[in-house]
Amino acid sequence: MGEGGIGVIRLSGGRAIEIASEVFKTKKGLTVKDLASHTIHLGAVRDSCIGEHLDEVMLAVMRAPKTYTRLDTVEIYSHGGTFLLHRILDLLIRQGARLAEPGEFTKWAFLNGRIDLTQAEAVMDLIRSKTEAGHRAALAQLGGELHRRIAHLRESAVQLLAEIEAGIDFTEEDLRFLNQDQIQSLLVELINRTESLIKTAASGKALREGIATAIVGPPNAGKSSLLNALLLQNRAIVTPIPGTTRDIIEEYLNLDGIPLRIMDTAGLRDTEDLVEREGILRTRHAIEQADLILLVLDVSQELGREECRLIEETAGKRRLIVCTKIDLPLDNSWKQPNGLAGRNNIDIPVYISAKTGEGIDNLREVIVKKVRSGIVTCGEREAMINTRHKALLLQGQCAIKNAAQSLEEEAPPELIAMDIRTAIDRLGEITGETTTEDLLEKIFKDFCIGK
Numbered sequence: 001m002g003e004g005g006i007g008v009i010r011l012s013g014g015r016a017i018e019i020a021s022e023v024f025k026t027k028k029g030l031t032v033k034d035l036a037s038h039t040i041h042l043g044a045v046r047d048s049c050i051g052e053h054l055d056e057v058m059l060a061v062m063r064a065p066k067t068y069t070r071l072d073t074v075e076i077y078s079h080g081g082t083f084l085l086h087r088i089l090d091l092l093i094r095q096g097a098r099l100a101e102p103g104e105f106t107k108w109a110f111l112n113g114r115i116d117l118t119q120a121e122a123v124m125d126l127i128r129s130k131t132e133a134g135h136r137a138a139l140a141q142l143g144g145e146l147h148r149r150i151a152h153l154r155e156s157a158v159q160l161l162a163e164i165e166a167g168i169d170f171t172e173e174d175l176r177f178l179n180q181d182q183i184q185s186l187l188v189e190l191i192n193r194t195e196s197l198i199k200t201a202a203s204g205k206a207l208r209e210g211i212a213t214a215i216v217g218p219p220n221a222g223k224s225s226l227l228n229a230l231l232l233q234n235r236a237i238v239t240p241i242p243g244t245t246r247d248i249i250e251e252y253l254n255l256d257g258i259p260l261r262i263m264d265t266a267g268l269r270d271t272e273d274l275v276e277r278e279g280i281l282r283t284r285h286a287i288e289q290a291d292l293i294l295l296v297l298d299v300s301q302e303l304g305r306e307e308c309r310l311i312e313e314t315a316g317k318r319r320l321i322v323c324t325k326i327d328l329p330l331d332n333s334w335k336q337p338n339g340l341a342g343r344n345n346i347d348i349p350v351y352i353s354a355k356t357g358e359g360i361d362n363l364r365e366v367i368v369k370k371v372r373s374g375i376v377t378c379g380e381r382e383a384m385i386n387t388r389h390k391a392l393l394l395q396g397q398c399a400i401k402n403a404a405q406s407l408e409e410e411a412p413p414e415l416i417a418m419d420i421r422t423a424i425d426r427l428g429e430i431t432g433e434t435t436t437e438d439l440l441e442k443i444f445k446d447f448c449i450g451k
Contacts, residue, residue, distance in 0.1 A: 002082075003080055003081060003082055004080035005079070005080050006077050006078070006079065006080050007077070007078050007079065007080035007081070007084070007085040008075060008076070008077055009075070009076040009078065009085065009088055009089060009092070010073065010074075010075050010100075010105065010450060011073065011074045011075070011076070011092060011097060012067070012068075012069045012071050012072065012073040012074075012105060012108065013069075013071050013072065013097075014071065014072065015096060015097075016071070016072040016073060016074050016097075017032050017033055017061065017063070017072050017074060018033070019092060019095045019096055019097050020032040020059070020061070020074040020076075020092075021033045022048070022095045023045050023046065023047070023048075023088075023091055023092065023095060024043050024044070024045055024046075024057070024059050024076070025043050025044060025046070026041045026042065026043040027042055027043060030043075032059065032061050032074060035061045036061075037061060037062060037063035037066070038060075038061070038062055038063075038066070039060070039061060040058055040059065040060040040061075041058070041059050041060075041061075042056070042057075042058055043056075043057065043058075043059060044056055044057065045057050045076065045078065045088055045091070047087075047091050049094075054078075054084065054087055054088060054091070055078045055079055055084055055088070057076050057077055057078045057079075058076075058077040059074060059075070059076050059077070060074070060075045060077075061073075061074050062074070062075075065112075068105060068106075068109055068114070069105050069108040069109050069112065069114070070108070070109065070112035070113070070114050071108060071112070076088065099449070100449060100450060101444070101449075102444055102445055102446070102447045102448065102449055103120075103124075103443075103444035103445070103446075103447025103448075103451055104444070105450065105451060106120050106123050106444065106447060106451055107120070107440065107444050110432060110440075116144075116147050116431040116432050116433075117430065117431055117432035117435065117443065118141060118146045118147050118150065118389070118430060118431055118432075119141065119142050119144060119147060120432075120443065120444075121141070121386065121388075121443060122138050122139075122141035122142035122146075123142065123447075123451065124446065124447055124451075125137070125138035125141065125208055126138040126139060126142060127448070127451065128208070129207075129208075130210065130252055130254065130259045131207075131254045131257045131258060131259045132257040133207055133257035133258050133259070134207040134208060134257075134259055137204070137207045137208075137384050138208075141384070146384070146385065146389070147431055149197060150197075150427055150430050150431050151431065153190070153193055153194065153197075153427060154424055154427040154428060154431075154433075156186070156189075156190060156193075157190060157400075157420055157423055157424050157427065158424055160178075160183070160186050160187070160190070160420060161417055161420045161421060161424065163178045163183075164178075164183065164413055164416060164417045164420065165417055168413050168414060168417070180407060183407060183416075184404060184407055184408070187400055187403055187404040187407065188404065190400050190423070191397060191400050191401060191404070194393050194396060194397040194400070195397065197385055197389075197393055198385070198390055198393050198394065198397070200384040200385050201384075201385050201386070201387070201389075201390040202375060203375070203384050204384030204385050204386055205386070205387070206258075206259075206291065206371075206375050207258075207259065207384065208386065209259075209261065210252055210259040210260060210261030211258065211259065211260050211261060211291045211292055211371055211375055212261050212263070212286075212289055212290045212291045212292070213253075213260045213261065213262045213263065213290060213291065213292045213293075213294060213367075214263045214265055214283075214286045214287055214289075214290035214292075214293050214294070215227055215262065215263065215264050215265060215294045215296060216265050216283060216286075216287055216293055216294070216295055216296065216310070216314070217295055217296035217297060217298075217307075217310065218297075218298070218306045218307060218310065220298070221296045221297060221298040221301075221324060222296055222298055222324035222325055222354055223264055223265065223296045224249075224264050225324070225354035225355070226294070226296055226322065226324065226352070226354050227249065227251070227262065227264040228354065229352075229354040229357065229360050230253055230262065230360070230363075230364070231251055231253060231262075249263065249264040250262070250263050255364055255367060255368050255371075256364075256368045258368065258371055258372075260292075260367070260371075263286050263290075265282070265283035265286050265287075287313075287314070287317070290317070291318065291375055292318050292319070292320070292367070292370065292371065292375065293314050293317050293318065293319035293320070294319070294320050294322050294367075295310060295311070295314050295319050295320070295321050295322065296322050296324055297310075297321065297322070297323050297324065297349075298323075298324055298325050299323045299324065299325060299326060299328075299330050299331065299334055299351070300325045300328035300329060300330065300331055301331055302331050302333045303331070303333040303334050304333075318370070318374055318375070319347065320347065320350060320363075320366060320367065320370060321347050321349040321350070322349065322350050322352060322363060323349045323350065323351045323352070324352055324353070324354060325353060325354075325355070326351045326352065326353045326358060326359065327353040327355055327356050327358070350362060350363045350366050388430075388443075389430050392426045392427070392429050392430050393426070393427075393430070395422075395426045396422070396423040396424075396426035396427050397423075399419045399420070399422040399423040399426065400419065400420065400423050402419045403416045403419035403420050403423075406419065
């Protein structure tokens, strides 16, 4: 806990009002049991065992089911000193309360049907959002956007399963059911709808975790200067000595509402220095993991073998070539026919000077366009899945594809129904309609205490 002007203690559960009544009275001598729901009152917290007045507080009482957890809930707003908060917590625990587990209030909201698992996960995304775009995406999911899409998808699969099972159960009745072409068409539609959701995974990951952006290039090309210019602060050490950066420096950068997890890396070159070699290994790993590469090349120096090798190595990746130090005279090698402009399939470089600031604003705009055209491809208010959702959707889609394959091969309808039922179960796991205690523990363990 940190120190603040106000500290909030949340108490929720079947005995919340009873326990709070033992420690709090209003100025008029009323206990929490006497107070109407969804009201707030001035009063005092007292330790009756020793007759000590602990603090003057505000207390809000909210009776079930119209609470976050759908259980009785009391919130105490005391002064925010760490010692005082501990005293009040200890007092409540002595009366029979216990400390909440990570995410337990949100877990009870899920268990009591107030929210589904996708909305529970959105609570943590909302807390951790670093930009406006990430905030809007989390808010859309908290509002039930993903839940609605998954529910509609699952409902379509359930209706199809009902048709197939009815055809199995009433084969001898004079009833009309879906024919093979109609079932195949519905299966293809389900495959396409799951695919459209799966495609949002990259955008969701980018907005939640930040777009991994690696600044790479030869030593002394201006990588650290570029990082400082983008951040508008002196975050990285800059010297004329090649190989100054030995480890990866990470910072978050907000560009037009998009979070970039930007990494300044060690310069790539052949070296016998053991520390620098370790830094270069980390750089190569960062290149492999990066969503976007900013390849930094110094136009005041010769376009040599190392630069050409880096251009070739990063050619198949999403990258921007950033030509730095344009405030200095251009080296003649860049003007040659085999220079940068003469190469085939080369991206249009962005020219900047980190020293004077020339071209930095243009680089920011180009980065945003690059990201929006290839990484964050859907709107922030659309449903965007996370890694857990993607894995379950892929499993569900695989089951639907198996059903479609079985239908083409004229397999027994019982086998087709089994695959569709598997897909329904996987979709149910996303929203929590089918779940396990292990899954809940995995989801809520990363929540902060008290949420």
